[in-house]
Amino acid sequence: MRHKTVLIGLGVCLFFLLSNFCFAQFPAQDTGDHGAMDTIYISCTAPDFFEKDSIRVSFDLMVWTDASLPNEYIVGWDRALIMTSSNPGAAAKVIIDERANGPVYKGTAVGVPNDWQARFNSSIPPSxxxxxxxxxxxxxxxxxPQNAGPSLFYGRRILAHIIIIVKDTTTIHIDSTSTETASLHWVRNDAVGYEPLWIQSFCPVTPLACLYKPGDANGDGKVDLGDLIFIVNRVYKGGPAPVFECQADLNADKIVTMLDVVVAVNYLFKGGPPPLKSWTCCL
Structure with missing residues (x-):
């Protein structure tokens, strides 16, 4: 509870003391905006990086606004999201990074190249x-005087990349309305504060995009002599790598060596054990 209090206090200080935006209460709808209700949601994307024992996904925290007048432009925002994983064995972990050019904010409406003056990103628990x-x-x-990137106005924008590392298939549930952490949400250029509509999200994370057969080094859907030749060329001649290393890691020791060639020979010509499943791919 103490961590929550400190975290909330920091957010309040940033907005109230530095921005001098003082509001008693934030309405659920921007009463000064007679158009459509601004909306925040998560764009679920496919896994974008596969390591030896994990998958990295980068979901996008999105906003749509119809703010078209300068006084309606958004100049400050925050959002507290509660995240859960349907599979505890996936050991899901969100990456925290406040830098303008870091993985969370780079390429967004508030990071490089737009580069607002301050960003914050924290977690309870800190891990x-x-x-x-x-x-x-x-x-x-x-x-x-103002020397930061442009305000948020009419259109659809990426606010932040929600980067999560998982070690197995799972579904990530992201919600905002259920969190007990206070949020100030949205501040307009004319110092009006409000809370946009939130749409909760369920984002499946699965390695189906890389479910190759272990031993299928050349990726043709079967394990045969062609794969043995592929691995030999890789190990001894510096030939091309498979799409995912697990395809050629036949003994599941996390590295492709002569030992994998031996496994392939024994399996194909001597009735030996089949290649082992390994890593996040080839499961």
Whole structure:
């Protein structure tokens, strides 16, 4: 509880003391905006990186706004998200990084190249291991004169990349309305604060995109002499690598060597044991 209090206090100080935005209560709908209700949601994407024993996914925290007048432009926001994993064995962990050019904010509306003056990203527990409450947020300009990136206006924008490392198939549930952590949410250019509509998300994380057969080094769907030749060329002649290393790691020791050639020979010509399943792929 103490960690929550400190975290909430830091967020309040950033918005209230530095931005001088003081509001008694944030309405559920921006009463000054007569258009459609601004919306926040998660864009679930396929796994984008496979390591030897894990999958990395980068979901996008998105906003859609119809703000078209300068006084409606968004200059500050934050969001507390509660994240859970359906499979505890996946050891899901969210990556925390506040840098403008770091993996969480680079390429977003508030990071490089737009580069708002302040971003914050923290987690309870600090390790980021799910279940966790994770806070994302940014302030365009702490002190005048303004020298930060552009405000958020009409359109669809990426606010942050939600980067999660998992070690097995799971479903990541991301919600905001159920978190007990206070959020200030959205601040307009005219100092009006409000809370946009939140759409909760269920994002499946699966290695199905890389379910190759162990031993199928050349990726043609079967294990035969062609795979043995492929591995020999890889080990002894510096030939091309398989799409995923697990395809050629026949003994599952996390490295492709002559021992994998031996496994292939024994399996194909001597009735030996089949290649072993290994890593996140080839399961």
């Amino acid at each position: 980021g291991v799910l279940p966790a409450t994770v806070i994302y947020g940014a302030i365009q300009d702490l002190l005048p």
